[in-house]
Amino acid sequence: MKVVKFGGSSLANAAQVSKVVSIIKSDQARRFVIVSAPGKRFDGDIKVTDLLIQYANATLKQQPTETITGQIIARYDEIATAFNLPASVIEGIKQTILSLPDQEYEDETYLMAAFKAHGEKMNAVLFAQVLQASGVRAKYLDPHDAGLVVTDSPNDAEIEPSSYQRIYAWADSSVVRVIPGFFGYNTQEQICTFSRGGSDITGAIIARGVHASRYENFTDVDAIYAANPQVVSHPIAIHNMTFREMRELAYAGFSVFHDEALIPAIQGDIQVVVKNTNHPSQRGTSIMSHKRVNPAYPVSGIASSPGFCGIYIRKYMLDKKSVSQKILKVLAEHDLSYEHMPSGIDDLTVIMRQDQLNADIEETLIRELVIALRPDEIHITHDYALLMVVGEGMANRTGIMSKATDALARQNVKLVMVNQGASEISMMFGIKQAHADVAVRALYDTFFPDL
Amino acid sequence: MKVVKFGGSSLANAAQVSKVVSIIKSDQARRFVIVSAPGKRFDGDIKVTDLLIQYANATLKQQPTETITGQIIARYDEIATAFNLPASVIEGIKQTILSLPDQEYEDETYLMAAFKAHGEKMNAVLFAQVLQASGVRAKYLDPHDAGLVVTDSPNDAEIEPSSYQRIYAWADSSVVRVIPGFFGYNTQEQICTFSRGGSDITGAIIARGVHASRYENFTDVDAIYAANPQVVSHPIAIHNMTFREMRELAYAGFSVFHDEALIPAIQGDIQVVVKNTNHPSQRGTSIMSHKRVNPAYPVSGIASSPGFCGIYIRKYMLDKKSVSQKILKVLAEHDLSYEHMPSGIDDLTVIMRQDQLNADIEETLIRELVIALRPDEIHITHDYALLMVVGEGMANRTGIMSKATDALARQNVKLVMVNQGASEISMMFGIKQAHADVAVRALYDTFFPDL
Incomplete structure (x- = not known):
């Protein structure tokens, strides 16, 4: 059984979402889908997470929010329309987004966390519907119901280890579960997010929790390269690497896969595969614990x-x-x-x-x-x-x-x-x-x- | 004005002591002479300091000590005889050595310190007489009278900084002062020694105290070499080096000059020159604070x-x-x-x-x-x-x-x-x-x- 995570650029518009649907349909082992918030569709576009941060700040300053909420809802609407989803889906998303300021928050930091988390949350709700409409038996699974409990640190939370046992209860799910990345709930049931880019972390946590054989992390590069392609032209792809190699490279700026997401993968000894949503047949980069025998090059x-x-x-x-x-x-x-x-x-x-x-x-x-x-x-x-x-x-x-x-x-x-x-x-x-x-x-x- | 220190091998027998007398006579600027205890005369010989440690241990165990004290006194007697010193000199040394067990000591560690220190102390008493007999106006100066006060750590003492002011009072001495190395007195006037090889430290302290222009450290090598001569055959001599180079090399085993002795030299910015008693005309190695300009080799x-x-x-x-x-x-x-x-x-x-x-x-x-x-x-x-x-x-x-x-x-x-x-x-x-x-x-x- 595989856990699959899709980054923001993989879910930025209807064309990208279609690719993701194909990827899930092409392998029945892909049972848990973690989604990011919609990312940039083109250079200069604004990520939904950034719109939500603007929305939170405007709310805190009691400034008008109509333009921002309009932009946010339009992003989901674009996809819902393309997949002919019933109007009730986008209506539900709209009401949730618009009612965010009306909820109770302990303080500004919890408000910020909750606003931000809704980029992923709404995208998971929407994508579960997209999968359904595409003939895949799929259901939204909220981190709360999944048992994903985190430390009480609104915008920089860490997983509570007791979560893994609860997540394991979902391992035999008969349908594809679509889970929003990036956040969990503290013991007071308040939303707390991981650090930015934390959908990778959710994916790794779910993969460890359900004892997945593999955690596929879909993004927009064909592989992790031996050097930064912006510095070295056409560097060689690293097809196999170990967790500790990834840790060391991540430390010095290899940012394809979130650094903290490696920990649950290491703890659960889950193979991580970084792949490209746009070229899913490419090998990508596999990261696992075994030492490679006779690597082709001494340096990775x-x-x-x-x-x-x-x-x-x-x-x-x-x-x-x-x-x-x-x-x-x-x-x-x-x-x-x-x-x-x-x-x-x-x-x-x-x-x-x-x-x-x-x-x-x-x-x-x-x-x-x-x-x-x-x-x-x-x-x-x-x-x-x-x-x-x-x-x-x-x-x-x-x-x-x-x-x-x-x-x-x-x-x-x-x-x-x-x-x-x-x-x-x-x-x-x-x-x-x-x-x-x-x-x-x-x-x-x-x-x-x-x- | 120069402070000169002679190591144990430079004072091991009458022939060596003659060389030391010549060295002192050849330069009137050599006003303060620090002496070690007599060292080995030949391979397999026992240093006087080691004999004194045996003497101390035998005393503590209430074992017979005649053989050991006989050996110790013989070492000084050999030199006294060669220089035709009056019988009273060696008689005084003999009585002092034999009466060591009769003194009061706070505990065994102070006893050990006092016994050990007498190797240097008796040698300084003797050498002042040798200089006198050789026509040099010289006097023994005890560390107590010099004002050399140390921390209360019987066998691993450190200098009390207040000592420098007291030592400075001796700077204008009209005669050559012969000072035993290796020990000082705590504030209770008990003998405490520096770590082994600590005569180098006494020399550096006196040099700093009297504001010497140079501290000459006479030993049995022509210079400090760029590598251990037991590992590299005929390594190049280092004629000029800086304090910090010496510190780094001493750390990794260059043991010609006592590591701790560098500190007073650095603090007083006193040029240290390592020379060979057997070849005093050789340049030796000069150690000082200035950075060398354009060193011949990048590595020293x-x-x-x-x-x-x-x-x-x-x-x-x-x-x-x-x-x-x-x-x-x-x-x-x-x-x-x-x-x-x-x-x-x-x-x-x-x-x-x-x-x-x-x-x-x-x-x-x-x-x-x-x-x-x-x-x-x-x-x-x-x-x-x-x-x-x-x-x-x-x-x-x-x-x-x-x-x-x-x-x-x-x-x-x-x-x-x-x-x-x-x-x-x-x-x-x-x-x-x-x-x-x-x-x-x-x-x-x-x-x-x-x-």
Whole structure:
């Protein structure tokens, strides 16, 4: 049995929805369908989720909402009309959307969560009808009824593990169940959403819950590529990868599949397949736990992610344990997280995401570190990129680091940090952001030489 | 004005002591002489400090001590006789040594400290007489009278910063002052020693205290070499290096100059010169704070140090801040220190010195880390060596990492860790201990190609 998830672009208009119907009809094992909210139909279009955020904000500010609600309802109406659905379907959706401001919400954050969630919710209601009209026995299944209970964090919820047992009760469903992605309910039965793009997470949760053999994630790319196609022209597709490879690549910016969605898949050991709604016969990318035997290339993927900074601290005879503890304490007081902390003999660097900082926080942070550590030197450097080279085939092979650093040196890419040693399947380099694209291309050409 | 320190081998017998007298007479700026205890005269000989430790242990166990005290006194007598010193000198030393068990000690650790310190103390008393007999106006200066006050840690003391002011009062001394190395007195006037080899530390403290222009450290090697001469045959001498280069190399096993002795030198910005008592006209190695301009080689030295282990921890979606805090807490509870903690996306490795561990501690540590972290995977790997490539010339140059990793790959040295990013003047590699010598030779041949 398979769980299938369709992204926003796969459900953006009637033509796309037709493709999705075909995909479901072509394989009877596809029993659970998770849908996103309708996405962009063309460049410059607005996603329904973004319209709903506008709607929520206008409601909170008591501004007129007719134009926005009109746009939202039109998106569903376009599809309902194309599939000749009874007028009652779109009427129900319309009333639900229009009555959103009349519901009770504990505060603005719950209101925002509920408004946003209705993009997926209405799309699932509609798509269940579309499937019915297309001859598929299908029913809408609300996350509430599915038993999907989440933590009480309105716009950044996490699954409660007890949910899996309840979801399993639906495993033998005799009809196709259409479930909206992106949200669940807390124990007070209030809607809470996952982080943005969270339909992937719902799909993974349902797949784990019903013990699916496979979780198919349909989107608008043929596969996950070994490098960003906007940086490297026509990179090779990765047809097989492991969960941990995906995790490492996702960290450095591979955003095809939501990072957090990997966790339920890993926990349930569910094979994830990323496929293209527009080319469903393409192999796509399969992600699973087994180590690949004899991968064709030692490296699977190369990624870079901008937006890091490093706080360099030097202090003679530093006691690393006590210095680290003091640094962690200062970071914790400001609710700042760090990514890496490479250490030398008398110095260490705290690598952080710089979007956590601004000039004020930076000044405060440095001042408090000076007080806590009395360092001989401290300074912050901005605009680093982290460059990741990832591959199961790297484990236990010598020479990969040498190849990578040689390729970078030939392009005059200066290494401000090299971090290898925790994971055996990746190497991490800190470089200047401005060098990131050159670096990715140099590494791609090195590790995929004949392509 | 110069402070001069002579190591144990420079004062092991009358022939060596004669060389030291010549060195002092050859430069009137040498006003403060710090002496170690007599060292080995030949392979298999016993250092006086080790005899004193035997003496202390025998005293504590109430065993006979005549043979040991006889050996100790004979070492000083040999020198006193060669220099025709009056009988009263050796008689005074003899009485002091024999009466050591009759003094009062707070506990066994203070007894041990006091016994050990007398190797240096008697040698300084003797050497002041030797200088007098050789026509040099010289006087013994006890650390107590010099104002050298240390923390109350009998066998691992640290200097109290207030000492420097008191020591400065001696700066204008009209005679050469001979000071025993290795120990000071706590505020209760009890003898406490520095860590073993601590005469270097006394020398640096005196040099800082009297504002010396130079601290000459005489030992038995012509210079500090770019690699261990037992691993690389005839390595190049490093004639100029910076304090921070020395610190990094000392960390990885360059043991010519005591690591802790660098701190007072750095604080006082005192040039340190390592020279050979047997070839005093050789340039030796000068260590100072200035960055060298245009060093001949990008790399100054290559070192490796065995005896490290790594605890690998993998946990999906680990929150680094909280995981690190938990690890540091567990380490602190067992008074264990760590050296480095390279981190990947879902994993990190704690690199530690393995002499802190045994099977029991290891088991406890792993068990407590499992409880604290609930990791997906945890295991410990032993017998790593840390390999350091150090050089001021590395800063801001690309390609050094590439050269190094290429050299290691050609010798099939697998890199279990690469750590660069804290210090700009060093790269650190974790490798298997068994590969250490091959790795050092490969790097030496790469960075010093024409030698």
